[in-house]
Amino acid sequence: MPRTLVTTLTALAGVAFALPAAADRPPHATPAQPPIVPGHDQGWGAESSPLMHPGQAVRYWTPDKQAKANAADLPEILPSQAAAAQRRRSVPAAQRLTPGGDANGYAPARRPYTDAERSRITGRLFFVNARGRGDSCSASVVRSAVELLVVTAAHCVYSAPAGAASGSWHSSFAFVPAYDGRAAGERQREPYGRWGGRRAWKPDGYTGTTGGDWNSIYDVALIEVGKKARTLQDAVGAFTPMRNQGGRHTIVTSGYPGLLGRKPYDGRDQLWCLARTRPARMLGAAHAKLETGNCHLSKGHSGGPWVLQGTNDLIGVLSAGTENSEADGFSVANTLTTDSYGAIVTKADPGGVYDALSVKVAGPARPVRRGDATTVTATVTMSGLMAAAQVPLTLTVPPGTSLGALNGAACRPAERTATCVIDAVRPGRPVTVSAQVHVARDAKPWLPISAHVTSTPLDPSQRDNTSVSSIATQR
Structure with a gap:
């Protein structure tokens, strides 16, 4: 038929x-x-x-x-x-x-x-x-x-x-x-x-x-x-x-x-x-x-x-x-x-702000002993009037570290980069993705961890779409 x-x-x-x-x-x-x-x-x-x-x-x-x-x-x-x-x-x-x-x-x-x-x-x-x-x-x-x-x-x-x-x-x-x-x-x-x-x-x-x-x-x-x-x-x-x-x-x-x-x-x-x-x-x-x-x-x-x-x-x-x-x-x-x-x-609605995504990455407050592991978080926030589904997030760690388990999103990790997709980010309801980071015994004293969230042309500012935080290490 x-x-x-x-x-x-x-x-x-x-x-x-x-x-x-x-x-x-x-x-x-x-x-x-x-x-x-x-x-x-x-x-x-x-x-x-x-x-x-x-x-x-x-x-x-x-x-x-x-x-x-x-x-x-x-x-x-x-x-x-x-x-x-x-x-x-x-x-x-x-x-x-x-x-x-x-x-x-x-x-x-x-x-x-x-x-x-x-x-x-x-x-x-x-x-x-x-x-x-x-x-x-x-x-x-x-x-x-x-x-x-x-x-x-x-x-x-x-x-x-x-x-x-x-x-x-x-x-x-x-x-x-x-x-x-x-x-x-x-x-x-x-x-x-x-x-x-x-x-x-x-x-x-x-x-x-x-x-x-x-x-x-x-x-x-x-x-x-x-x-x-x-x-x-x-x-x-x-x-x-x-x-x-x-x-x-x-x-x-x-x-x-x-x-x-x-x-x-x-x-x-x-x-x-x-x-x-x-x-x-x-x-x-x-x-x-x-x-x-x-x-x-x-x-x-x-x-x-x-x-x-x-x-x-x-x-x-x-x-x-x-x-x-x-x-x-x-x-x-x-x-x-x-x-x-x-x-x-x-x-x-030219006065409205839509799809205003931002990310903030944070590491431990205290130095991490080299050879140990720690947890870093990337918190993604929507400040606009619109929610977003399937939001891409990228986490990157420097040489001297490697990524372990990730939680809070569907992630595909490599050694030092994880590509994630967050199911949904809603206004006023931040989503946090956590990652275990292994620190090598020969790691440098300061290790920059970066996170980037992909937005769209609706986002009035891309400056807060990337965040970097450094982890202090000690022997």
């Missing part, structure tokens, strides 16, 4: 539920495959929409218009797929990880949505598409200095309809955190209000061509919403964006599938799904995309968050998936890379 890959448009929201034991770190990283760190000449750039009037979008998206908002059209289901569509067996029972999950792997989230942090952070994004039709996507609040940024998929803000000479920006963006389409009153349906969009950003590598650029590694976007008495981030919280290049994770995703009239996939209920990811199997872009076969929706939740289970770490946004008529359905998310998310966040 052919595998038809499609993009989807519908909002995602956070969820309130009990999960299995949390996996509070990204997957184990292999030092031999450090992350790709693009330079400014490799897709580094962003484009912004015209300025919009947040108040106009807030007034436009009345409850009646919200109820009629739909997801974008999908390709026609082929006749050979019709029978499978009726059975809706897109995720085999053995692959469903979500307790109580349906044939798509999803289950209803627990109400009220305001009780769970993820539900408050994520909401439904309404907009008028390039053809003038009311649509919806998913979006979530992301940490920023302005505290007004919402992250979603680029095809939720920009597209080039079939036959169009160029792409166009969508308009009238209105973000509703923790949207509850079945609540009795407007205040309960929009517990944190309606936040109108002021400007949107996409990577300049995203063209918006027909089909939504489902194969684009740049399918990620940011929207700044208008100000209120308090910021959006202060009102509902925010996910921490995590720079990463994909891999194997356990994630939670949620959303509002938007097929009008099809309960519970009518855009009014939050659904959630638990999944394990793998590198995407297309276009050789495994370093920038994630894929899962545990969660699968048609016409739903594009732009929605993929969050590491047990954390608030946002590792990607939903970009595409197969139609749910296929027995081996899957969905795909774009990871937050330096040249995609990094390119747009530097434009959308």
Whole structure:
């Protein structure tokens, strides 16, 4: 049966539920495959929409218009797929990880949505598409200095309809955190209000061509919403964006599938799904995309968050998936890379500091007897608004010493150099890597130990990426 890959448009929201034991770190990283760190000449750039009037979008998206908002059209289901569509067996029972999950792997989230942090952070994004039709996507609040940024998929803000000479920006963006389409009153349906969009950003590598650029590694976007008495981030919280290049994770995703009239996939209920990811199997872009076969929706939740289970770490946004008529359905998310998310966040939040990694190496306070061993530590800190996965660290010791056991990261030691990869470094949570150092009997009185942490162009200063400390020795 052919595998038809499609993009989807519908909002995602956070969820309130009990999960299995949390996996509070990204997957184990292999030092031999450090992350790709693009330079400014490799897709580094962003484009912004015209300025919009947040108040106009807030007034436009009345409850009646919200109820009629739909997801974008999908390709026609082929006749050979019709029978499978009726059975809706897109995720085999053995692959469903979500307790109580349906044939798509999803289950209803627990109400009220305001009780769970993820539900408050994520909401439904309404907009008028390039053809003038009311649509919806998913979006979530992301940490920023302005505290007004919402992250979603680029095809939720920009597209080039079939036959169009160029792409166009969508308009009238209105973000509703923790949207509850079945609540009795407007205040309960929009517990944190309606936040109108002021400007949107996409990577300049995203063209918006027909089909939504489902194969684009740049399918990620940011929207700044208008100000209120308090910021959006202060009102509902925010996910921490995590720079990463994909891999194997356990994630939670949620959303509002938007097929009008099809309960519970009518855009009014939050659904959630638990999944394990793998590198995407297309276009050789495994370093920038994630894929899962545990969660699968048609016409739903594009732009929605993929969050590491047990954390608030946002590792990607939903970009595409197969139609749910296929027995081996899957969905795909774009990871937050330096040249995609990094390119747009530097434009959308120029006052924010992202990916500010630093390292400090320290040795023993007292001299080490020659012929003995001692322990040195390298502490890596993230001072910015972003977390980072698979952070490369190099430890080097001078002649007259050799490296022994290392702890705190996945390391590949040589005699005097160790190449390590730290699973994750989060803001305010330093990571320490320790190394045993053997001192030769003929070692010099002072032995310089150095550590270097690899950062990206998002780091405003590289001076603190290298640290040196000397060990005193004695006979």
